[in-house]
Amino acid sequence: MKQPASEARQGGPDAAAASQPPSTVTSADTAKDREPKGNRPALGLRLDVRSLSLLGVLLALVVVGGITKPDQFLDTNNLQLILTQASIIGVVTVGMTFVITSGGIDLSVGAIVALASVWATTLATQEFGFVGILFTAMVVGLACGLVNGLLIAYGGMVPFIATLAMLASARGLALQITDGKTQIVTVNSVLDLGIPDSYVLGIPPLVLVFAAVTIIGWLVLNRTTFGRRTVAVGGNAEAARLAGIDVRRQRLYLYLLSGLCCGIAAFLLIVLAGSGQNTNGNLYELDAIAAAIIGGTLLSGGRGTIVGSVLGVLVFTTITNIFALNNLQSDVQQIAKGAIIVAAVLVQRRTSRHGEA
Amino acid sequence: MPETSRRGMLFGTAAISAGALLTACTSNEPAKKETPAANNQPAAADDKPGKPVTIGFAGPQADHGWLAAINSNAKSRAEKYSEVTLDITEGSNDTAAQIGQVETLINKKVDVLVILPTDGKALTQVGLKAMRAGIPVINLDRIFASPQAYRCYIGGDNYGMGVSAGNYIGEKLKGKANAKVIELAGIDALELTQQRSQGFKDALKNYPNIELVARQAADFTVESGQAKMAQLLQAQSSFDALWNHDDDQGVGALRAIQQAGRKDFLMVGGAGAKSAMDAIKADNSVVKATVLYPPTMAASAIDLARALGQAKGIGGLAELEIPASVTLFSAVVDKTNVDQYLPTGFS
Numbered sequence: 001m002k003q004p005a006s007e008a009r010q011g012g013p014d015a016a017a018a019s020q021p022p023s024t025v026t027s028a029d030t031a032k033d034r035e036p037k038g039n040r041p042a043l044g045l046r047l048d049v050r051s052l053s054l055l056g057v058l059l060a061l062v063v064v065g066g067i068t069k070p071d072q073f074l075d076t077n078n079l080q081l082i083l084t085q086a087s088i089i090g091v092v093t094v095g096m097t098f099v100i101t102s103g104g105i106d107l108s109v110g111a112i113v114a115l116a117s118v119w120a121t122t123l124a125t126q127e128f129g130f131v132g133i134l135f136t137a138m139v140v141g142l143a144c145g146l147v148n149g150l151l152i153a154y155g156g157m158v159p160f161i162a163t164l165a166m167l168a169s170a171r172g173l174a175l176q177i178t179d180g181k182t183q184i185v186t187v188n189s190v191l192d193l194g195i196p197d198s199y200v201l202g203i204p205p206l207v208l209v210f211a212a213v214t215i216i217g218w219l220v221l222n223r224t225t226f227g228r229r230t231v232a233v234g235g236n237a238e239a240a241r242l243a244g245i246d247v248r249r250q251r252l253y254l255y256l257l258s259g260l261c262c263g264i265a266a267f268l269l270i271v272l273a274g275s276g277q278n279t280n281g282n283l284y285e286l287d288a289i290a291a292a293i294i295g296g297t298l299l300s301g302g303r304g305t306i307v308g309s310v311l312g313v314l315v316f317t318t319i320t321n322i323f324a325l326n327n328l329q330s331d332v333q334q335i336a337k338g339a340i341i342v343a344a345v346l347v348q349r350r351t352s353r354h355g356e357a
Numbered sequence: 358m359p360e361t362s363r364r365g366m367l368f369g370t371a372a373i374s375a376g377a378l379l380t381a382c383t384s385n386e387p388a389k390k391e392t393p394a395a396n397n398q399p400a401a402a403d404d405k406p407g408k409p410v411t412i413g414f415a416g417p418q419a420d421h422g423w424l425a426a427i428n429s430n431a432k433s434r435a436e437k438y439s440e441v442t443l444d445i446t447e448g449s450n451d452t453a454a455q456i457g458q459v460e461t462l463i464n465k466k467v468d469v470l471v472i473l474p475t476d477g478k479a480l481t482q483v484g485l486k487a488m489r490a491g492i493p494v495i496n497l498d499r500i501f502a503s504p505q506a507y508r509c510y511i512g513g514d515n516y517g518m519g520v521s522a523g524n525y526i527g528e529k530l531k532g533k534a535n536a537k538v539i540e541l542a543g544i545d546a547l548e549l550t551q552q553r554s555q556g557f558k559d560a561l562k563n564y565p566n567i568e569l570v571a572r573q574a575a576d577f578t579v580e581s582g583q584a585k586m587a588q589l590l591q592a593q594s595s596f597d598a599l600w601n602h603d604d605d606q607g608v609g610a611l612r613a614i615q616q617a618g619r620k621d622f623l624m625v626g627g628a629g630a631k632s633a634m635d636a637i638k639a640d641n642s643v644v645k646a647t648v649l650y651p652p653t654m655a656a657s658a659i660d661l662a663r664a665l666g667q668a669k670g671i672g673g674l675a676e677l678e679i680p681a682s683v684t685l686f687s688a689v690v691d692k693t694n695v696d697q698y699l700p701t702g703f704s
Contacts, residue, residue, distance in 0.1 A: 075591070081587055084587075179429075180425030180428075182608055182704075184632065274609075279420055280579075320588075324585065324588035324592060
């Protein structure tokens with residue numbers, strides 16, 4: 001586990017540096033000291049400070065949206081739209097948060113969403129209706145997660161490489177299955193889920209699924225043995241092994257979980273877009289990692305927050321929404337998105353330092 | 358053939374004098390030009406088998422409807438000719454990888470190259486290299502930066518697509534004061550998207566009653582089409598017409614329109630997918646027309662490549678050689694002519 005940890009540090013120096021004083025990042029020993037003892041009491045407070053600062057960013061965005069486009073932004077339809085658009089990437093991010101918390105990374109999420117979405121809409125699955133599509137999407141997601149997990153946990157592959165290989169092959173397979181063609185869904189019971197008539201108390205079913213996944217994810221990470229083991233493996237895998245945790249099996253389960261989340265997300269995407277396409281889920285891996293990191297999950301593992309991740313997703317979706325409402329073009333959108341990631345992390349860095357001081 | 362015979366003359370007979378050699382050479386030159394003219398069955402459209410031709414085909418990754426249709430059009434056209442062998446490289450959206458693939462085809466010494474570059478400007482050099490190696494290049498769709506890099510260009514008219522869409526919408530909204538139009542563009546980083554938008558803008562200048570009130574770029578995918586359209590619909594509570602650059606992302610855009618329950622405008626698509634043409638024919642949605650950018654140009658590129666390989670001209674034209682450039686017309690398909698175009702719609 002030394003390799004992935006060092007790799008994760010290389011991959012996101014600024015994120016790691018931003019989330020804690022640099023001295024603790026570079027030394028594995030201090031991290032070891034910190035995790036079992038120091039982390040527990042500080043956990044609640046530190047997460048709150050982080051989440052609060054992110055909540056502040058979100059509220060600031062809401063104010064910007066409300067000022068620039070008061071009529072359209074605060075409209076119920078628009079709030080439904082933001083939450084719906086956050087749902088798919090949000091479900092993926094919950095799974096990603098678990099994986100990153102364990103010190104791993106899953107670069108294949110977007111490709112798995114693509115593969116699951118096309119598999120669930122081709123190969124006669126549509127003939128089996130709603131259940132066929134949902135079942136196929138979840139099974140394909142789980143199967144990809146299983147391959148990732150076996151390669152990483154039992155094959156000893158670095159997560160970065162194993163999931164990179166999955167990214168390539170799952171997209172290739174998705175392209176092969178569809179031959180580049182858009183698979184249009186004709187199953188009405190699936191399509192109807194994306195139509196306003198299906199809203200429960202004004203909440204779209206996609207958002208309900210997202211909320212359910214978030215709540216279950218939060219409970220599992222914070223209130224179960226499974227969650228504690230995940231944090232322990234990410235904090236220090238060797239210590240976790242000595243403490244009697246089956247680290248390999250835990251890792252396998254985590255990639256399975258990420259794969260399952262991708263399968264669910266693929267189904268939601270099929271509902272939303274009414275089709276399956278091999279280009280689906282493009283760059284989800286980067287969006288999910290970014291959301292988890294600005295949410296306060298440590299890229300080197302050992303600390304994860306579902307609430308932070310979900311807030312991170314909502315920040316991104318809200319930004320996109322405000323830009324579109326104000327008719328800003330995509331070049332401006334991209335620049336501003338980058339600036340806001342930096343700003344959010346800088347704000348967090350200040351607040352978390354104050355929190356620790 | 359002429360080269361081998363010349364070499365044969367050079368090396369075969371020591372007895373030939375310098376003068377005789379000179380005569381042979383000079384007389385050979387016009388003969389080279391006359392041969393195709395004399396043998397010319399006047400047509401690329403000529404289906405009779407000629408001499409065997411190997412056509413190398415290098416295109417981008419066929420990861421969405423139109424590009425998938427490009428590949429299948431090229432393949433099925435090549436299968437039509439018994440003497441044509443098609444050597445297709447694996448598609449790639451990576452410029453460097455595609456350069457490598459074209460170089461492989463050059464090394465294999467294919468007779469003619471058909472290249473649909475991921476980025477025309479970036480692949481210009483390798484096009485030049487092929488031409489210098491004596492392999493004529495058919496540049497398909499995305500044009501090279503230098504005309505020296507291709508023997509013949511065939512492609513669609515992106516600017517014209519925008520013009521056709523703008524004029525169609527303009528005519529439909531002619532009597533309406535303060536009409537509002539929105540645009541769902543393709544990938545902004547691609548030159549073709551900028552050309553389509555420019556054409557659209559220029560055409561709308563003919564109709565002072567129309568204002569382009571919003572424009573968002575999507576990614577040519579169903580997912581991006583749905584997401585961007587949903588936000589456009591939220592931003593614009595009422596408008597009269599929408600031009601969507603691509604029928605594939607149009608599937609997503611239509612889904613967003615359906616989800617928002619909106620019917621108060623007309624939509625014009627782009628490229629000519631079967632799903633769009635079906636919707637136009639059924640006439641039960643906002644889709645009223647689509648501007649063509651037909652993938653059949655790939656089949657035509659194979660015809661031109663075969664004609665080049667066999668040194669034929671094009672039937673119906675007086676010229677002995679195929680033209681240097683063919684740009685397709687961006688026709689508008691609406692309810693009045695959809696039956697005629699439906700067979701060319703791609704899925």
